[in-house]
Amino acid sequence: MPLPEPHDIQRLILRGYRERPVTSYLLMRVTDAAAARTWIGRLAEATAEANRLADEDARQLDAHLARAPALIGTAHPAWRREDNDRVRGLRLMLAFTHRGLERLGLPAQVLETFIPEFRQGMTAPHRSRVLGDVGSEAPENWRWGSDDSPVDMLCAVFAGSHGELESTRLDATLGLRGAGLEVFERIGARLSFTEPFGFADGLSQPRIEGAGTARVAPMTRWDNSLPAGEFLLGHRNAYEQLPVSPYALQEPPGPGVLPRVPGQRDRWDFGRNGSFIAMRQLSQDVEGFRRFTEGQARRDLGDRAGGASEQTLRDAEERVGARMVGRWRSGTPLELAPEWDDPTHRTENDFAYAKEDREGARCPIGAHVRRSNPRDSRTDEAIGVTPEVAMERVNHHRILRRSRVYPAKPGEDGETGIVFLAYNTNLERQFEFVQQSWSPNAHVDALPDARDPMLPGAEGADNTMTVQRQTLATRMRGLSEFVKMRGGAYFFMPGLRALAHLAGIS
């Protein structure tokens, strides 16, 4: 069954903006709530208008799109298609932290109905332990998102060209002057097939039932289809329940702005078609990574390294990197091509681990992709966990990634990395679980390495990476910290009606 209200869903969760490859993530604080609400309201209205025209009158839609400098992108199929064909204007994605919603005037009653992870925020002391944001990675060392530099709102702007995102021009286009919003951090980013270490990224995504995402085909070797409720509030999740969703007890002003909570007469659903975002700005030490893979390649070659040809060394280096990630640079899964890259499998995602690779001889158990999504790895027939059961359990912990690479132009200002955005409806069970229980899984599968090689780790720790082979296991030592936390927060991305509702609060 297709999703019933695509026009109410902000588009980014269902489709990335491939036609708009440059991005600016505007991190904002509310300085004047009333003005900010007006600003949001205007945008929401213009977008609603586009939705309406797309339903009724294609020619007028065309004119509307040509006129509007910026709209919030929605998943409405008709105008999204048109929009893709002729890239005009900017598309936005708006999301709010709990603090932001509070400062915008959302009543306390509604604020209290959000899930606790979102209410506490990404920097609550307990959460820092959960996410491994300790030591050098602790929030006080972040550039943004900590208590010293809190964020209220995220406005991700997607554009067709760099020029449009130049800051004064952008602020003018968006009408930010006098909008009651202070932009305190801008992260310019770009769509890129590969992340900064050089590996193809964004390949494995869950398939949302009913979302009609044609690009993600159903899998034959594992189960990649998830109910919409894992990523969108107001829909049934993997437990066949409606995820906990914020609601208002008071009838909202303006009839029919918010939908009713199903089966409840006096509750209005603020969360429907919204989703939670775990955002992490991760800077990557590309040079350090390269140095490590080269050094490790020499160690792997042992005595032969001295006389090895450039090509042999490069191959060994590629292999080291591939084992850390679980895919070759091209995107070919190690599971399908363990020794040499086989470009015929480039971007392939139809593979699983239990049948042929329980012990990690093909794809190391500690590789980033295998940690982040073990698929059916945890099969243990002896205790009744068949591959199907293992898969079902793993699918309670999936995230949908929408990351882009920063800076906007390669090599622009020294630092590079990814702006990681993960969508989910249950932060604790999805994003946090991946980052707490899977990524550092030192105690499951007898894996001795405490950290995912691709995730930030405490500085100075002797990080290791074990590579299981057919009959022997080797251990890479001295992995330094290749990835560092720069900032992060939990956001709520409302549906369009909820945005309008928020704007209409008086």
Added chain:
Amino acid sequence: MTRHEAITILGELPADIGDGLEALREDLRALGSQMRQDPELRTLHDTERVHFMSFFIVDPEPDVGPGYVALEVNWDGAAGDLYEHLARKAQGVLGRLFSRCRNYPREGGVRDLERFLRAHNRGADAYYLGTPDRSVQQIKTERELRKKAAAKLEEIGWRNTAGHTFRELQRRLPESAGPPPTRSLRVRWSLRRGGFAKMAGASARAGLWVLVFVLGITGLIDLAVRVSLELGAPRPDESSVASLIAWLRAHPLGALIVALAPSAYALLFVFPWWRETPRQLAGKGTRILLGVLRRKLQSWAWRTTLIVGLVGVCPRLFGILHPLIADALTLLGGVLVVVAVGGLTLATFGRVLASLLTPLAAAGWAYLLVHAPQAPVFASEVETIAMAVLSVGVGGLFALATLAVAFAVIHVAWGATAGWLATPVLAMLWVLLFLSNWESPLRLLLYWSVVLLAFLLLAAVEAALFMLAIRRAEEREGNQEASWDLEHLDEVQRHEDHVYQNHLVNVSTIKGKPGTAAHRLRVATLRGVLRAVALAAWVMFNRGDLGGIKSIHFARFLILPDQRRLLFLSNYDDAFGSYLGDFTNVVGVTAVWGNTVSFPRPLFLLWGGIRDEQRFKAFGRRIQRETLGWYSAYHDLSVQDVDGATALRVSLSREVSTAPVGSQPTRIWGGDPMSEAECDEALRSV
């Protein structure tokens, strides 16, 4: 095998404690922060018998129950030793914990303190162990071994085949030699391995065993009759079994032999004659040879029994056709018996006795064959005997099954003691029924079927009535929505995720107003369910996983003495959310917590509830209480680590390891567990 004791000492706080409660909480929090430093507590940890230990307060709730101070210990060995240790060496700690409680002997001596502890230990209503059979010491030793193995592996390097590396490892880790300190876990009997299909297979095999056993005994009786005839007894009247019995009565010698032969045989059956031959008693070569023979014989045991049975009965049956057939079969049987006797004595008593006994057996048989008169044939009784065998085999199996079910039902409904008392009585009834009817097996089968049907019918009616009552109660109850109190959440989360293990205290309120039928129904149900859980933990989930989940070290349920609240304590791996998430895959959990307030609404006791994951977790947080003090003897080990280290030790202690178990070597890496100091550091920051 290590005995674990789940100790829960509950001191009841007086009603007038008032502000004293907060002061007490503060003081215990302070004590908790010194869990590893307090000198008295250290003496306790130094015994190396405490796996986990915690203390906390159950707050008084008006109209529900009084407050309690609770001390939870998972202890190796008898509880008495713990009382004694606490009373002698930790009086200060006991005072801080319990001196505000009722009946605490403030001026008392060591004995009084011990008495107080004994009287207030409520143990557990249901208790689950994730690392069965292992003492603290063993777990720690194996952790060290694993660490050393990992270090040695780095040293050796993986240049050769896995098998080679493995043997190299064995050579360099001399302390790993010797059999593992406890039986390997695989020996542990569990109802669950492979599910009920396997169970059915096992019972079918058991049925076969019974048949074979009966055949064996009959054969031996036959043999005994021959022997006594040989010794000069008159031929028995062959017309009926009754007259045979009369003959046995009249000839004590014959009767003795008849009785002795089967009992010796039965002894052989139950005696663990395949046990390991001790190292000291034999050289390496012999041990290996014996080991092979032992394994062979073990798998051949039922076959040998079958042979004995055939040898005994077949000649008699087929002798009806022609005496020559009987002789031929007896001859064949003789050869088999000689081989069996030889094999068994060799395996059990060694070479010397075997080389003595085997020729003797052969000679005896040959003598019998030549000299014994024609085997007595009870032609008219053959049918009876066959039927008797059938009814003993099938009926006995059936009787066993009903007894097991009866035990489980009584256990769940009225408790373990009732189960243990009632089952032998029932068994005796069965035996009486059998003895009074054994000559007409058809009647016996009829009786059995009637009893079974009645039993099933009764059970079905009762289950239906019960389910209706439960369902009606469920329909009346609303469904609490998922909501969280952030302040409370901060209070409990403060203690979480400092190390890989976590501790959980939950106190939930049983449904229904006290004194009402609704409350009685819930308490009775809860008691029954907890007994079922305990039974399941005992016979099914006894190998370190709970329905495929391996994240719980020790957990327990306990109904508080006020009968209004249910306590749940757990020492588990990984995060709260991941742990409760695991629970959503276990059916029984709904049946327990479904009887308490604000749990997501169950459907017919067993379903729903737990699958409402977010509501369940919100419930889990709502009923959570602050752990004021917590100690773990091995913070750095997950259940899987503990198992992995044991597996490593077992495989390293194998005498001949031409190939290491599976691909064990790729999993040997012991990791670099946190040092004690690091653990302390992590926990002190609480």
